Amino acid sequence: MRGTTHHFLHTPKMTAPSNLTHAAPQQQxxxxLFDFDExxxxxxxxxAVISAxxxxxxxxxxKNSYREGHYNEHMQKVLVYMAEQGVSKDSIQSAVEKIPPTPGLLNLFQYLQNHQQDFELAVASDANMYFIETWLERAGVRHLFRKIFTNPAxxxxxxxxxxxxxxxxxxxxCPDNMCKQVILREYLAGRQKERGGAPFxxxxxxxxxxxxxCPSLALGPRDTAFPRRDFPMHRLLLAEEAKFKANIVPWxxxxxxxxxxxxxxxxR
Known part of the structure; x- marks a missing residue:
């Protein structure tokens, strides 16, 4: 990956001083919550991995075996085919690591890293755990995420x-393998319990x-949905804006x- 290292964060991982490790952490x-692909x-x-x-x-x-709503099944077949064609783990890893970040996303991660005491981060994605962890590790930002919700791989x-x-x-x-609203609702309920009843x-x-x-429909009036401008989420939100309680900020x-x-x- 010569010549592309400037894409990635090189800040040291933040760790608490040893004398503070037993103090109760301040609640964020x-x-x-981030999607991953695009x-x-x-x-x-x-x-990107098909390029391997x-x-x-x-x-x-x-390509023609894909059925609407069954993308996960289709991708399982693609990975079987790739293995049959002799595509190695190294080739897959390399293809994933070369994917460029979306413009300005690393600056957003830098901002969130600088304000870790305020923001808890998670990913909810219909990609898979190997792709997501490989990319986040390469970008130097895996440690920022408390939880990754995605298909096991x-x-x-x-x-x-x-x-x-x-x-x-x-x-x-939603597709049969993932409803992000279910993920969001369960996570919020679970974290509220773990936080002694304090919601975000x-x-x-x-x-x-x-x-x-679907997950954006679970957001309340103090929350914000950030749809990427002119992508499907943005177009669908514009068409159904009346249903949403949350603020909508295209980016x-x-x-x-x-x-x-x-x-x-x-x-504050």
């Missing part, structure tokens, strides 16, 4: 990347896709999100 006031990174990780294939594309029979003994569905749910709007003061949801609409660059968070921080 805000939750920031939100943190500037393309789809699934598409010898011909850099899928055969038509495999790991290499088996034969060197094949095995993908599984995240969960099952009863939401009719505000929730921020940053996304781009159609599957980011082009991570800088736009930083500007909004700074204003909210000044309101």
């Amino acid at each position: 006031r805000f939750l920031v 939100t943190i990174i500037n393309e789809s990780s699934d598409d 294939l010898p011909g850099q594309q899928l055969p038509d029979w495999l 790991s290499f088996d003994a034969t060197g094949r990347l095995v993908l599984l569905p995240f969960h099952s749910h009863s939401c009719s709007c 003061q505000r929730v921020f949801y940053i996304g781009d896709g159609a599957n980011d609409i 082009v660059s991570g800088e736009d999100i930083v500007d909004c968070l700074k204003k909210i921080m000044e309101e």
Whole structure:
């Protein structure tokens, strides 16, 4: 990855001084939930990994086997095919690490790192754990995220990347393997218990896709949905704005999100 290291954060990981490790941590006031593909990174990780294939594309029979709402199943077949074509773990890792961040996202991470006492971060993505952790580690930001909600994926003994569905749910709007609203509601309820009954003061949801609409419906009037401008989430939000209680702030660059968070921080 020569020549691209400037994309990534090189700040040291923040650790508490040894004399403070037993002090009760201050509770973070805000939750920031990120999508991954085309939100943190500037393309789809699934598409990027196909570039590791010898011909850099899928055969038509495999492309045409996709069924609406069953993307996870389709991607399982793609990974089987890649293993059959001899694509190695190293090639997959390299393809993931080369994906560029979305403009301004690393500046947003820098801002959130500088205000770790205020913001808790999590990811909710229909990609998979191997792609997401590999990219976040390479970018030097994995330590910022308390939790990653995504489809399990790991290499088996034969060197094949095995993908599984995240969960099952009863939401009719979402793909059968993931409803991000279920994830968000369960996480908020669980964290409130762990925090001694204290909810987050505000929730921020940053996304781009159609599957980011459902969790946005769970946000309240103090919360903010950040749809990436002119992407499906933004277009769908505009069409259904009346349904949403949350503030809607479209963004082009991570800088736009930083500007909004700074204003909210000044309101304290």
